[in-house]
Amino acid sequence: MAVRLENNQPAATTASPEAVALLAQCFHALGDNIERVVKGKRDTVELALVCLFSxxxxxxxxxxxxxxxTLARCLAAxxxxxxxxxxxxxxxLPSDITxxxxxxxxxxxFEFLPGPVFANIVLGDEINRASPxxxxxxxxxxxxxxxTADGSTHPVPRPFMVIATQNSVDMGGTYPLPEAQLDRFLMQVTLGYPDHASEVAVLSGAxxxxxxxxxxxxxTGRHIAEFIQVARQIQVAPQLYDYLVRVVAxxxxxxxxxxxxxxxxxxxxLRAVRVRAASQGRTYALPxxxxxxxxxxxxxxLILTPEAELSGRCGADVIAEALATVPVPQAGAPV
Structure with a gap:
């Protein structure tokens, strides 16, 4: 399925169309597989897969x-x-994890006994119910x-991904995640309630x-590791780098x-943009x-001002406003 990247061969500066096609094939096959259990949430499933390939x-x-x-377990399975x-x-306790x-x-x-964090995929269920x-x-x-434990450093297997779930911070028994930890998550997504047809399908086919x-x-984990390298070779035009930085700024x-x-x-x-482009069979990214x-x-x-929070604003609203204020470069494949 995957394109083998040999260690003794230099990686190409641009992903080949064949390698990108294989990545897209694997991406959509994983999405179809997860949707056999998680109904009606294709957009969220694909965001989770963008995280995986990034x-x-x-x-x-x-x-x-x-x-x-369920979504986290389906991805791991x-x-x-x-x-x-x-x-x-x-x-x-921290040692129960590390x-x-x-x-x-x-x-x-003395011998170091690795904790459950030493895996390719770590499912942290209800992460905000643990102490800071x-x-x-x-x-x-x-x-x-x-x-790092007792002065010694122990690398975890690659690829490595943490999939954490949490209830809303206004739920009882939760601790808000610190900003430094939130910043380490590539994405935060929500599932929301299923639409009427999907919920009926779940009940009727239970x-x-x-x-x-x-x-x-x-x-396999090896396939994902190879596809991660393919995604890193997706072309990004200088104008798109500039656009991305302007949006963040x-x-x-x-x-x-x-x-x-x-x-x-x-x-x-940038990493996520490259994966999304590859998942659609493109060797280049677009605005x-x-x-x-x-x-x-x-x-x-993002951390909003108290006034913005009291008025009902959220991070997604701010991102939409930022996108509206930044001029979009002309679309097209990099030369």
Whole structure:
């Protein structure tokens, strides 16, 4: 399925149409597979897959019972890769996630026992129900793909992705995620309630519906790692770099924003834009890719002024305003 990128061969500066076509084929096959269980949420499923092929982290926030954990489990089940689930609770300790160093009396040495974070995909269920101290244990591994314990550094497997779910912060027993951790998630998405037809289909087909355990494997971790490299070779014109930076910069200058998107947000948006272009079979990115992904990638990174929040404004509104104020470059393939 995948295009093998040999270590002894230099990577091409531009992705080949054949490699991009294989990426798009895998992307849509994964989406179809997940939709066998998660009904009527194709747009959200594709955003989750953009995160996967960008090797970014995904935060799914919504009220209980809308399928957040189901989506995360379906994505993990569709891949032949190591994945672990962590149920975040108030009594969870940092070492329960990252691992612990133990003393072996028979050998007289210390040994590091890896925690569940050492996997290709880590499902953090209800992450905002753990204490801030435990949440902070995820900061290093989400950014640097490594865990430091007792002065020693331990890299996690690649590709590496954290899929976290959380209830809305106004729900009982939740702790708001710190800004530094929110900034490490490439995207934040919501599922919302299904439409009428989808909910009827779920109820009428409940007895015969495919379970998560029955989902076939679509790709391996090695395939995803190769496709990540293909996506990084998607062409981006100089005008599109300029447009992307102007959109991010606009979030920092609007009066209702107290803290705009960070440079990490610019890098994250670029990675996601390249994957979206590849998922549609293109070897080059377009302004439409930036417009489609600016909200999911940037909105959760913004901190609005109290006045804006009291008036009902949200990050998505600010992103829409930023997109409206920045001139769009002429579309077309890079030369």
């Amino acid at each position: 090797e970014g982290h995904l935060l799914i926030e919504d009220v209980p019972g809308t399928g957040k954990t 569709s891949l032949e890769a190591d994945w672990h689930r962590v149920q975040f609770t108030p009594d969870l 691992g612990v160093t133990v003393y072996r009396q028979n050998t007289g040495t 101290k435990t949440q902070s244990a995820m900061l290093e591994v989400m950014e640097e793909r490594q865990v 007895a015969s519906q495919t379970s998560i355990e029955q989902l076939p494997t679509i790709a 606009a979030t920092r200058s609007l009066p209702e924003v107290r803290l705009g998107a960070s440079p990490r947000g610019s890098v994250a948006l 439409e890719d930036v417009k489609a992904l600016a909200g999911p990638v940037l909105a959760h990174r």
